[in-house]
Amino acid sequence: MSNGTMDRVASATPPRVARKVRGLSDRAIAWIFVAPTIFLLLAINIFPLIWTIQLSFTDYKANRIGREVKNIGLRNYERILTDTDIWLNMQATAHFLFWTIFFQVLIGFTLAWLINRKFKGNDLWTTIIVLPMMLSPAVVGNFWKFLYQPQIGLFNYIVAFFTGKEPSSFEMLGSVQLAPWSIVIVDTWMWTPFVMLICLAGLRSIPDYIYEAAEIDRASKLRQFFTITIPMVLPFLMLAVLFRGIENFKMFDLVVQLTGGGPGSTTELTSINLKREAFEKWRTGYASAYAIILFVTVFGLASIYVKALNKVKER
């Protein structure tokens, strides 16, 4: 906006309003601007959280409007924490979380390291590699379901080609042993590009002169990798792990499309189980306690992790 326009706008402000605004302190004006955001935050984040905490101590069921709601203290928490099935869901989630992050970091960093070397077609390869993360999880889940189909699925045929097994002799989604790995493979396929991009940003942020100094000091490539590349990319890697960790802890859509939590409850991650309790069984109080436990777990782990991340950045 030009000065002329600003002057015109200022002169158009009625004197009474101008006097009032002039009378407000900077702090008050700041509050006026921030207030709508704070109000929204309270309305859509803090209030539901407090309400959820309150519901978690009751036997409330959202589908039974006229039913008397009883305060049952810590009973929901006690039930959840002593339920062996929920611990199995936690184990399934931990397995998914650990292995997806492990493979995504490993492959993502390797890809970033390769892409970072200047070669012909570099940009094209980068674009091709990031394609999976641009797709909808529902679409990815559906087409991998076809790929995993034991009789006509491409995945089984490729495995059969290399191992000599019959394609229909194993079921990626139907086998208790293979189903947890099948969801790890799909999530890794989809989200490794994301880790790669973050790593690539890290690699490109390392100034060339550091490597040049190392060359002058006759440091080997391996030494340069472990003493320059890894330490300088580490904060970026840790950030990628944090993002993927939080995302995968609440993984729902992809796994529902692929296995629906099955076979049995083998791939029933906590978020799937929570959805069943809250919106299929309608045990609202119980599900609220479950959500609070998960929230505290993620929040606690993330806080510890962020502290570690800050320490690494300070080094």
Add this chain to the structure above:
Amino acid sequence: MKKLNAAAIGAVLMGSVSAPTLAAAENLTLCWAAWDPANALVELSKEFEAESGHTMNFEFVPWPNFADRMLNELNSGGKLCDLLIGDSQWIGGGAENGHYVKLNDFFDAEGISMDDFAPATVYAYSTWPKGTPNYYALPAMGDANAWFYRRDWFERDDIKAAYKEATGQELREPQSQKEMLQIAQFFQEREIDGKTVYGAAIFTERGSEGITMGVTSALYPWGFKYENTPGSYDMDGAVNSPEAVEALEFYKEFYETATPPGYTNSYMGESLDAFKSGQVAMAMNWFAFFPGLYADPNTGGDKIGFFVNPPQNQEGSTLGGQGISVVSYSDKQDAALEYIKWFAQPEVQAKWWELGGYSAHNSVLNDPGFTDSAPFAGDFLEAMGAVQDFWQEPAYAELLLAMQKRVHDYVVADQGTAQEALDKLIEDWTEVFEDEGKL
């Protein structure tokens, strides 16, 4: 003027007395599952539109999402549906939570008698508490889980000879659950016309109700009961009886030895696909699909045969089907009631059966020509004489999901034993009934 006023008052009074049958033209929405009979109902309802002046809209939801979608609609007091053809298990929740309009007064006023409908369907689709004369729905669509098979394969001399050689018995429509498994195992991975085929398509779906509907088709013929004494909720010894354990083990054996590869999460659609693609010799599914299967140009007609769920210790079929209810949150209840009145007429019910819907009206079922009216009509009558349904309690969703988990964990995921699965199921159900204050 006075005369005019009197006439106007008289007309208003007349109108108010006969309000349910003379509702102003409305746009009615009927909600149901998206499947073959729904298309038949659209066709049938055209007559109602012509007669009443009301317009019918339809909201059909695919089966896997039907319960979620509709129960959310009811629980939120939604006005989307004026009429709902809801699953039989919803009747308890529909009645107790005030989602459905109680129809007793309407039935009395309009002369609709529940004695005109098959008793099993009235009990299952209309009453709450069970068996009491409190009606919340009109039986709309009778249904049960049954079987169909490749008649052309069963009649082939080479296949019959091979079966005789393998088992020492004649290949025929199975007369027992165990014979059915034997036949399915015979067909498993057999080469027919250069193609590998499999025994049977059964229900194994985990997410909604699939595997429970499949497993109960084995449990009921073995004599499974939900309670030792009806209404007492004493399940120990009934749900986990030796017969129930044997039936569950049977279903697992069926799944492991006689179904196509990758058949771990399959329900109605997958069963139909497996059969129509020539992959299986037999398949289980609801009667509702049988007209469409019979009409299929590739695998229908002379190539298909139908049989009722075979007995084992007793006869028993899993009940499907639904009643039609008026949603209490609807603003167009009068017009909706008008539809039910129209639908209850014997001639409409006859047309309903003709179009592919399964009427539960005695005038249709007791007609001397009924059993010959379709190749599966006799089986339908037989099945409806021995149907059993899942819990119809208001907490049915919790009860159902618990069973889905326990039986899928055992049958498909191979975790634990049948005894453990049923024992755990009792624990889950006990917890639900304790929460409900019924134990």
